[in-house]
Amino acid sequence: MNSLEVSRLAYAYPDGTQALFGVDLTIGRGERVALLGPNGAGKTTLVMHLNGILTPGHGTVTVAGTPVRKDTLKEVRRRVGLVFQDPDDQLFMPTVRDDVAFGPANMGLTGEELERAVKGALERVGMLEAADRPPHHLSFGQRRRVAVATVLAMEPEILVLDEPSSNLDPAARRELAEILRSLDVTVLMVTHDLPYALELCERSLILSDGVIAADGPTRELLADPELLAAHRLELPYGFAIPAPAEPA
Amino acid sequence: MHVPDGFFNAAVSGSAGAVAAAGVAVCLRGARRELDDRTAPMAGLVAAFIFAVQMLNFPVAAGTSGHLLGGALAAILVGPYTGVLCMAVVLLVQGVFFADGGLTALGINVTIMGIVTVLVGWGVFRLVTQLVRGKGGVTAAAFLASLISVPAAALAFTLLFWIGGTAPIEVSAVAVAMGGVHVLIGVGEGLITAFTVGAVLAVRPDLVYGARGLASSLVLRGPDGATTVEPAARPATAGHGLRPFLLGGVGLTLLLAGVVSFFASSSPDGLEAVAENKGFIDQATEHLMSWSPLGDYGEVGGIPVGVAGVIGVGIVLLVAGAVGYAARTRGQAAAGDDKIKV
Amino acid sequence: MGAGHHHQLYLPGASAVHRLPPQCKLLAVFAFAVVVVATPRERFWAFALYALLLAAVAWAARVPPGHVLRRMAIELPFVLFAFLIPVIGMGERTTVLGLSLSVPGLWAAWNILAKATLGVVASILLAATTEPRTILLGAQRLRVPSLLVQIAMFMLRYLDVILDEMRRMRVARESRGFEARDVRQLPAVARSAGALFIRSYERGERVHLAMLSRGYSGRMPMLGEVSASAAQWGVALLLPVSALAVLGLSL
Ligand SMILES: Nc1ncnc2c1ncn2[C@@H]1O[C@H](COP(=O)(O)OP(=O)(O)O)[C@@H](O)[C@H]1O
Ligand SMILES: [Mg+2]
Numbered sequence: 001m002n003s004l005e006v007s008r009l010a011y012a013y014p015d016g017t018q019a020l021f022g023v024d025l026t027i028g029r030g031e032r033v034a035l036l037g038p039n040g041a042g043k044t045t046l047v048m049h050l051n052g053i054l055t056p057g058h059g060t061v062t063v064a065g066t067p068v069r070k071d072t073l074k075e076v077r078r079r080v081g082l083v084f085q086d087p088d089d090q091l092f093m094p095t096v097r098d099d100v101a102f103g104p105a106n107m108g109l110t111g112e113e114l115e116r117a118v119k120g121a122l123e124r125v126g127m128l129e130a131a132d133r134p135p136h137h138l139s140f141g142q143r144r145r146v147a148v149a150t151v152l153a154m155e156p157e158i159l160v161l162d163e164p165s166s167n168l169d170p171a172a173r174r175e176l177a178e179i180l181r182s183l184d185v186t187v188l189m190v191t192h193d194l195p196y197a198l199e200l201c202e203r204s205l206i207l208s209d210g211v212i213a214a215d216g217p218t219r220e221l222l223a224d225p226e227l228l229a230a231h232r233l234e235l236p237y238g239f240a241i242p243a244p245a246e247p248a
Numbered sequence: 249m250h251v252p253d254g255f256f257n258a259a260v261s262g263s264a265g266a267v268a269a270a271g272v273a274v275c276l277r278g279a280r281r282e283l284d285d286r287t288a289p290m291a292g293l294v295a296a297f298i299f300a301v302q303m304l305n306f307p308v309a310a311g312t313s314g315h316l317l318g319g320a321l322a323a324i325l326v327g328p329y330t331g332v333l334c335m336a337v338v339l340l341v342q343g344v345f346f347a348d349g350g351l352t353a354l355g356i357n358v359t360i361m362g363i364v365t366v367l368v369g370w371g372v373f374r375l376v377t378q379l380v381r382g383k384g385g386v387t388a389a390a391f392l393a394s395l396i397s398v399p400a401a402a403l404a405f406t407l408l409f410w411i412g413g414t415a416p417i418e419v420s421a422v423a424v425a426m427g428g429v430h431v432l433i434g435v436g437e438g439l440i441t442a443f444t445v446g447a448v449l450a451v452r453p454d455l456v457y458g459a460r461g462l463a464s465s466l467v468l469r470g471p472d473g474a475t476t477v478e479p480a481a482r483p484a485t486a487g488h489g490l491r492p493f494l495l496g497g498v499g500l501t502l503l504l505a506g507v508v509s510f511f512a513s514s515s516p517d518g519l520e521a522v523a524e525n526k527g528f529i530d531q532a533t534e535h536l537m538s539w540s541p542l543g544d545y546g547e548v549g550g551i552p553v554g555v556a557g558v559i560g561v562g563i564v565l566l567v568a569g570a571v572g573y574a575a576r577t578r579g580q581a582a583a584g585d586d587k588i589k590v
Numbered sequence: 591m592g593a594g595h596h597h598q599l600y601l602p603g604a605s606a607v608h609r610l611p612p613q614c615k616l617l618a619v620f621a622f623a624v625v626v627v628a629t630p631r632e633r634f635w636a637f638a639l640y641a642l643l644l645a646a647v648a649w650a651a652r653v654p655p656g657h658v659l660r661r662m663a664i665e666l667p668f669v670l671f672a673f674l675i676p677v678i679g680m681g682e683r684t685t686v687l688g689l690s691l692s693v694p695g696l697w698a699a700w701n702i703l704a705k706a707t708l709g710v711v712a713s714i715l716l717a718a719t720t721e722p723r724t725i726l727l728g729a730q731r732l733r734v735p736s737l738l739v740q741i742a743m744f745m746l747r748y749l750d751v752i753l754d755e756m757r758r759m760r761v762a763r764e765s766r767g768f769e770a771r772d773v774r775q776l777p778a779v780a781r782s783a784g785a786l787f788i789r790s791y792e793r794g795e796r797v798h799l800a801m802l803s804r805g806y807s808g809r810m811p812m813l814g815e816v817s818a819s820a821a822q823w824g825v826a827l828l829l830p831v832s833a834l835a836v837l838g839l840s841l
Contacts (some may be wrong), residue, residue: 010468014453021475022468053799058468074805082803089796092747094723106805136750150804252668253627254705261627276735288737289801292744293794299745300752301783316783337741344616345722346599347713348664350706351623414701416679416694440783447784448791 001065003029003158003186004050008059010210011045019045021210022059027158029064032180032187034197034218037207038232043190044085046207047162050188051080064157078107081156081185085163087143091135096127096146099135103154121153122146125179141172148179158186165193194222194235206231250342251357251405253350260412265355271363272336278329282457294322295334299341301440315433317401319365320373320394321441325448327457328370335362356408364404369397386456387446394441398434402426599661599717606825607651607719611818612728614826619716621830625837626708631701633840637708643832644711651719661714668706672699722746727816747797752790759786 004027012018019042027033037043048054049061052068061068068076084090093099097118104117122128125145135143144164151159164180165173177200180187191197197204197218204221206214208231214221221227222241228234235241256264279291298318318338323331339357342348349357376389406426410419449456468476602608607615622640629636648658679695720728723746730739759782818826 008468015451018467048799051803053802074807077803077805080803082800084796084800086796088751089793090800092744092797092801094747102801102806103804106807154804252665252702252706253623253709254702255668258628272735272738276737279737288740289744289794289798291741293748293791295741295745296748296752297787297790299749300756301786333738333741337738337745340738341742341745344713344725345717346664347661347710347717350627350709351620351713352627352709415675415698416681416692417675418680421678439777443777443781443784444787445784447781447788451788452791 001029002062003027003031003064004188005062006046006049006059007062009046009049009056009061010058011049011054012057013045019210020049023207023210023212025205025212025215027186027188029186030184031203032189032201034201034204035188035190035207036192036194036197036204036221036231036233037190038192041207041231042210043207044162047082047160047188047190050158050160051077051082053082078154079157081151081154081159083144083147083151083159083161083164085166087140087147088136090147090150091143094134095132096122096135096138097131099146100131100150100153103150107154117153117155121149124152124183125149126175139172141168141175144168144172144176145179148176152183156185158188159183160188160190162190163192164189165191165196192233194228194233195239198222198241206233208232250339250349251353251360253352255350255353255414256356256408257412257414258352260408261352261356263355264359264408265352268336268355268358268363271332272358275329275332275336279327279333282327282330290326291330291334291337294326294331295337295341298322298334299338302338316437316440317361317365317398319362319401320369320390320397320437321444323366323370324373324390324393324441324445325457328366330457331366331370332362335366360401360404360408365397365401368400369393372396383446383449383453386449387442390445391438391442395434395438398437399427399430402430599714600721601653601657601718603652603719605651605719607647607715610719610826611731611816611822612720612724613731613816614728614818614823615716615720616725616728616732618826618829619712621827622712622833623709625830625833626705626712629705629837629840631697631704636836636840637704639836640708640833641711643829643836644708644715647715647829651715653715653718657718658711658714661718662707662710665706665710669703672702672706675699675702724816731816731818744794748790748794751793752786755786755789755793 004025006023006025009020009023010018011020023042023046035043035046045054049056049068050063052061052070052073055070063076063079066072066075066079091099093102100118100121101114104114109117118131119128122131125148127142127145127149130138130142130146135146138146148159148161148164161180164176168176173196177196180189180200187201189197189201201218204214204216204218205212206221206227213231214227219241222235298316298321301316302318303315319331319335322334325331326334336358339349339354339362343351343354343357370393373389373393376392377385379385380388403423403426406419406423409415409422413422445456622643626637626640629640648655675698676691676695677689679692679698681692681694683690684693684696685691717725723743726739726743726746729742730736763778763782
């Protein structure tokens with residue numbers, strides 16, 4: 001069974017701006033896929049549909065065989081772990097511990113079980129010592145890691161990250177990559193950071209003007225300068241795609 | 249306008265507390281319908297916004313400045329029930345966390361700045377939006393609603409002061425001073441509310457409770473670049489009747505009238521009790537009793553103490569009720585093409 | 591209005607007062623305020639004793655007098671008003687320092703000043719010894735409707751965001767030479783309020799979406815519990831009970 005299927009998805013915001021114009025994509029279980037696209041391509045809008053925050057104007061979204069509908073929202077939100085672009089949006093509780101506990105508590109976990117879920121998730125992102133601190137006292141990179149933990153605590157089927165590398169310094173960026181690599185869940189990573197996509201994802205999709213414009217191995221897509229230019233994507237100056245032998 | 253402890257006598261503070269509690273209880277029930285799972289976060293946000301903007305003093309006339317009350321704004325953005333809750337929370341937080349407004353005066357503050365402003369503001373808003381359609385109508389209605397809500401709050405304050413204020417000041421003087429300044433403050437409030445609502449309307453019309461937009465049709469682009477147009481699936485907007493709100497308002501008024509008159513007539517405040525028992529500061533008491541029309545009525549003995557106050561509250565609520573009723577009838581008349589759900 | 595730096599009322603500490611469960615302190619302060627308001631205003635010594643009680647609490651909580659005094663500025667508008675009452679008040683007049691003042695006005699001014707000040711100081715002591723979030727837990731324990739507690743929780747959460755935005759916008763405004771001097775500047779102030787609202791509303795909405803995606807369905811899971819022992823209740827209620835005793839003696 002596929003982790004995620006999106007078909008003919010179209011959406012317009014209430015002010016009339018149409019952001020998605022018929023998106024089709026499929027992600028198999030265990031895959032790590034990058035969704036590439038320039039600013040304003042509709043990436044965030046697409047992500048918001050994956051757990052039913054936005055309701056499609058047209059088309060369907062299916063998560064692990066379950067169609068996203070009003071009556072399946074609870075189930076879907078448990079399976080799709082969404083990490084938002086800005087960790088300050090994601091962290092709203094007074095302490096890191098409360099924040100990580102929020103999701104599992106909503107799923108009905110209490111007491112010991114809840115405590116275990118919280119500890120486990122914080123351990124996986126290396127933030128256990130910060131459990132009792134208020135999120136807004138943490139560094140940006142730490143906040144993003146806690147944001148990942150809030151979602152991991154719910155044991156999602158698919159992890160969706162919106163621009164996970166934005167605003168991170170190189171060290172924090174590397175730490176996050178290590179965490180993501182260590183997880184064995186399906187990952188959809190939205191980004192315009194092409195080297196990061198290459199480092200973490202075998203396969204990439206290009207979303208441009210609200211439709212999927214390309215789908216293939218990341219290495220091949222990034223090696224096609226015309227394709228990248230056509231969709232306003234650019235590799236950093238001086239970046240060369242490393243030889244196929246994956247660096248350790 | 250945050251009333252501190254000791255400004256009103258115990259009877260009025262207590263009865264206003266009962267009124268505020270009843271009003272909040274009604275709104276707790278109503279609020280669930282207005283915003284569903286968005287209620288708490290959105291109301292919290294509006295509450296924080298109002299708290300913040302209340303710190304933004306604007307110049308009114310030479311030497312005086314005013315600040316937003318926010319009741320009308322809250323009602324327009326999140327609906328009247330949730331609006332009352334927002335204001336109640338703002339006042340609660342200001343009183344408990346910031347020592348702004350006395351704890352025993354909480355009921356008075358919630359009644360004046362929460363319930364009265366929201367009730368009057370929302371009534372006027374509904375009326376004007378029924379008369380003038382479209383975005384311009386909403387902005388104009390926001391201006392008028394908040395403009396009127398401020399002197400209305402000042403009037404309610406004066407009324408309570410008349411019934412149970414502890415300062416020997418002529419009520420007419422209080423009314424004139426409060427009214428005059430607050431009409432000016434109302435203009436500021438109206439401008440801020442209109443600009444806020446207008447700005448939100450321009451960018452996120454879906455966020456204004458008083459004005460929900462329509463979904464348009466969607467364009468689908470195929471892999472070959474061919475496009476088709478599909479009608480958008482319309483999300484259901486939860487409209488709800490004005491009737492429960494009106495009934496709540498009227499019920500609340502009656503409660504206010506009843507409770508206040510009961511306390512005002514049956515239990516004199518601490519000072520009066522002592523004065524009666526021990527004949528202490530007779531003269532002062534005499535003056536106290538004669539400075540308010542309430543005292544006059546008491547001496548005449550014709551009208552029981554407090555009834556005058558009840559009549560006053562009744563008038564205010566009748567006006568608000570009439571406004572709301574007119575809005576509703578117009579709403580039904582225009583039910584065919586209502587862009588704005590009643 | 592609530593001073594701009596809204597967490598500053600809280601003074602971290604580990605005193606006995608700090609450690610009391612929040613619901614006990616809330617109820618104690620509220621009951622104290624009720625007793626104060628119910629006290630006849632000519633019982634000067636009762637008010638003096640109330641002030642002593644509060645001083646004892648402040649001492650036990652290690653809250654420095656300066657902290658309390660600075661926070662009392664919140665009362666200022668009503669203090670000014672109180673000073674005005676004897677001047678514009680009615681009734682018998684007396685002459686103080688060449689000023690003709692109303693006697694009932696003086697009584698009213700004293701009444702408001704004394705009661706409002708005691709109330710404000712009690713509230714300041716509560717806020718100085720209890721974290722906002724803990725106050726909310728206490729409110730929850732006291733059966734304040736959970737929707738109100740939730741709204742208050744979100745309000746505190748968003749306040750930081752909004753005040754930050756506000757500061758940034760004010761800096762931007764003032765660095766371009768803007769100054770709110772008279773009524774002609776009102777539209778500018780109003781427009782920035784509009785912009786502020788949208789910015790913070792969209793932020794709030796994103797937070798809400800984040801909550802939805804973690805299974806929020808309009809009800810906050812209970813994440814904290816604060817229970818109070820009989821002894822703690824006893825300690826906390828010492829304040830209003832002593833006040834009540836004073837009131838009883840004064841009648
Ligand atoms: N809340 C909104 N209301 C209206 N238009 C929006 C909203 N959010 C995004 N858009 C518009 O939708 C398009 C896609 O935005 P988004 O999905 O955020 O792009 P990306 O994440 O790829 O940068 C943009 O044109 C943007 O201006
Ligand atoms: Mg984006």
